[in-house]
Amino acid sequence: MNLRRVWVQCIKELVEFRRDRLTLALAFALPVGMLLIFGMAIRLQITNIPVGVQDFDRSPFSRDFISRINASQELIVIAEPLDRSPMGLLDRGNVSATIVIPPGTQQALAAGRPAPIQSLVDATDVVNALTIKQILTATCAFVGATYASPSAPPTVALHERIWFNPGGNEALFIVPGVFAVILAMYPTLLAAIAMVRDKERGTIVQAYASRLRASELIAGKCLALECIGLAEALAIMAIGFAVWGVRFAGDPLPLLIGTPLLVCCQVLLGLLIGARTNTVTSAIQASGSVNSLVSVLLSGFLYPVTSMPLVFQWLSYIVPARHYINITRDAFVRGAGWPGVWTEVLTLAVIASVLAVGAWLPMRRMQMAD
């Protein structure tokens, strides 16, 4: 490999990239816009689910019960008229559950008789439904203990503690994840376009005719896009720092090594896609929709990989973003450093080398396709 030819190829790519004003603008506007929207709007923590209550009891107990439910930040109680059918209320969709407190509940409790609270829960959204169930069960246990005759003390007292992010600041979870998703999407997209564009325009023939080798062509393009990808990384992390106060929690070294590795993986993947496809449209379809969906869903960005069926868990091991997301979350939230993430950094290096071979293979003859 001739390093000077690699360097010249890299400069040529950067010049081309700089000339295409719209792509240049989009290459930075898209990641920043995505970071802002994801970081500000996406929250998984359930809050403010409206539940309708029909209080037939109208007793100190029922008022206590209702205010107790209202005090949870997950549910908001809406008093519903008593003559509506619970199912009709759910059908209208203004409430996610109805709770009926039957008449005489307080008296029944005082007398030690069982007093069921009836609830119809809209299970369309399964997470909401289970949260409502949890809160109702816990509230019944708590309020029931006050109004019913005292029962035996509990056998087990559970002390739960949540580490690293005790305030439950969800931005700390989402934002480092968005870093990974963005860096998995855009460098791949730009690389795929950079590779296939020459083919579609036919200018690749000039490269074929020259003394340039496949390895030099790929290394040159890879180097140029690596620079662009790292510039994107710097931009979004600076914004994360300024807007959400994301800071290094521990040793920054795994991140400093992992980021160029991830960008390298993604760029090589893009080059591989570009080498295998013949038109910009199909290259973009593959890198734009397939790669971004995989990076968002199989990386554990929103929902944990461990909850997926086994096949998908295995599949997720070859997704670079899955490994990198652990590195960013460790660097910015947990702060364990090398002991927690050295395997991830190593895996990224392995994936990068495999992809390098994969991108080189279809180009190695430097010939037009037959």
Added chain:
Amino acid sequence: MSSAFSWRRLFVLLRKEFVQILGNRQVLYILLFPPIVQVTILGYAMNPLVKHLVFAVVDESKTPASRRLVYAFTANGVFVPQGGGNDAADVYRAVQSGTVDAGLVIPVDYAQAIARGEPGNVQLVFDGVNSFMANLGAGYATLIVQDYNARGEPPPPLSPQITFAYNPGLVTAWFFVPGLLGAILMITGLLASASESVREKDEGTLEQLLMTPASSLEVLLAKIGPLFSLFLIALVASLAVSRLLFGLPFRGDFLLFMGISSVYIVAAISIGILISTFAATQQQVVLISIFTALPLMMLSGAFAPIESMPPFWQTVSLINPLRHYITIVRDILLKGVGIDVIWPNVLALVAFAIVAIWISATRYRSQLR
């Protein structure tokens, strides 16, 4: 250009567009394949419920009572024990390094405390990096311990009787598939229509269309026609697949559903055509499409709940056609309700479609001149 609208010309143009699309294998593949495959894969893969929380256990008490408690945690598969160690410090270290999601510490005096009639204190530490998951896990743990404490006791006097409506089996795919259908139709609809209509510009054949007597409305309708019918086919096919794989119910009116879906698809295609008027090349089309589609998808309630967004973003999401479509699909499919309930969403969707067609037709026309 100024000639009156002619059905015959529209028909001829439609035939041209159909031949063009059906002749391009790759486009067909791109339009029909992803919706079906994505609904299948994502329907299986998207799972917000916490399953298999890996937790390290250290049982310093080593008594039958403490083993019973550990068993209560692992019995339903939510908590999966992994490793552990000799003392609490090992568990803390495992949580700190991120190798486990949670750590349970049962202290030495656990059994003695219970024997004395005092509650046995146990500690459960969560890795809060994923605060959503940690909170769900903490909720499960509370219920598990509550159940455990209630063992052998008479049932508590106050208890909730909970009935799950619409989705009694709590199948998560039933919730996600409608969202995915909407999101996939939006992103493919946008991309396909935008790149189809910019291609004419890219290849320079737009001038030829310009020279014909066809009006811009006819050209536009002919462009929408084939994509529209392909997307309807893709929609029905993905619905059939989800019914087959996930048992997704269809409780509402099929004709109402198809009617609203048509409006939605037209809206998506119109946005795509609008995008194509801003872009000069395929590459720009795709970048702008992704830039438009991602916020639409993320602010729709397809993947993350709208109720949890900050109020400002909830308001913004009201102008998102995808948000209304997803609400409508979930209502028709799962709840089986009719137009009397969903009319506000339908109204919003129709209004959006009309505005989108109007703007894109205007811009498309000025581009033809």
